[in-house]
Amino acid sequence: MAINNTENINTWLSHLHEETKFSISVDCVIFGYDEAALKVLLMDCNMPPYEGKKSLIGDLLQKQETTDEAAKRILENRTLLTDLYLEQVNVYSNPFRHPLGRVITLAYYSLINIEDYENQIVDAENKQLEWKTLATIDDLAFDHLEIVKDAYARLQRTVREVPIGFSMLPKKFSLIQLQNFYETVLDIELDRRNFRRKLMALGLLIDLKEFQDNVAHRPAKLYSFDFEKYKQKKNIGTLNFEI
């Protein structure tokens, strides 16, 4: 057996062949959280053989854009929100994954605040889109169920190490809301006192000196996350954000 030293994309190839060009799509797993559950924004698929199923929100990569730009474009078109958190998940390249022919997809996941979304979206024609509770998603068009599972696994890993969860929470939140959020996303139970101690010890929550209003119980203190301080600490290397 010999080493293959024939033409190669990184060394000698003189031109690109049309036969080895592929359609590329970018699919976004858009996560939202609404006090009760972790949800994913899905749309109706009417492409045979997947009529009636839900699919992720995606589009073909266009000629002069990067995949990050494509993901941003898709998100902005569909949610009317900008500056969303965005992270690559994986490439899915089974040759038969798409009925129209070979379409290789790159999945991203994104986190949005459902409230912001609802505010933006209320007037727009948007019947196609629906928030579906992650736990109830068991069938999607294409290979999108696999993509959602992979994206969720990535989210679970990342949310413990990086304060991305705050993108899904209201700007002002109580510690109990925050705890519920982590319990839901990580699918674990947390001790209230221990959770509070840990979060306060991080020193990254701003005490807003505000309280809940019109609740039939002792109103909770509201906090916001100190992104500035987080950046500073991260740069100095003093930080261990770890839920």
Add this chain to the structure above:
Amino acid sequence: MAINNTENINTWLSHLHEETKFSISVDCVIFGYDEAALKVLLMDCNMPPYEGKKSLIGDLLQKQETTDEAAKRILENRTLLTDLYLEQVNVYSNPFRHPLGRVITLAYYSLINIEDYENQIVDAENKQLEWKTLATIDDLAFDHLEIVKDAYARLQRTVREVPIGFSMLPKKFSLIQLQNFYETVLDIELDRRNFRRKLMALGLLIDLKEFQDNVAHRPAKLYSFDFEKYKQKKNIGTLNFEI
């Protein structure tokens, strides 16, 4: 501003356009470890304007293969080794990243045992390939330096959580070799006694009752990693592999 409900890859699109097809390459960051340093297998690039620089090992995605298959093919062609550890890193899609035109690349990283590689490769024509110590890599063709950095970051994260490091070590190793490996890859110092205690407590090392030979000091005990037991423990959920 309205929601864009025009044709979409996941819902209504009727056919794929030639103008939005792209060449896709798969580039492999092949890591090896040889008792002294973490290295990457690189090849010479002679494509203008990168003549004289080193590049990753990659190739164009072919018509009927998945990206995983492409990565395997590339690795097997170049290293003559099969069953290598392989993990996706990221997609790089800057429209101007490749001088031949638009080539979108998907990077993988792979871990190989340099000894096995040397054994396979010794007779073959292989002047193009070279192991380069990671720490000395500061300039590569294309955007390959960025790719190597991203791959290394992924490796550092994964090697602490999953026992992938053993792919880079000899089948029989001493605890000190193992410690040196982690110190090198993670770029940290570890206490010898604490490291040993931790590893032994995992219960995943097989004591081979063998010793180093012909060393001018007390010979070290040799171990191998118990992959079977690891799988079992992982399936039962009893495991916390965490260096």
Add this chain to the structure above:
DNA sequence: CCAAAAGTGTTGCCTTTACACCCATGT
């Protein structure tokens, strides 16, 4: 017997866990 690297235990500290009662508000 010397050099060189392997091997081994103990202690203090910090982090994590477990756990139960009082507080503020609306009705």
Add this chain to the structure above:
DNA sequence: ACATGGGTGTAAAGGCAACACTTTTGG
């Protein structure tokens, strides 16, 4: 006054970090 959920402290256990001397081999 009661129902509801918010807020608080302490003790025990376990994990982690720091640290120095003895052992085995070849030369």
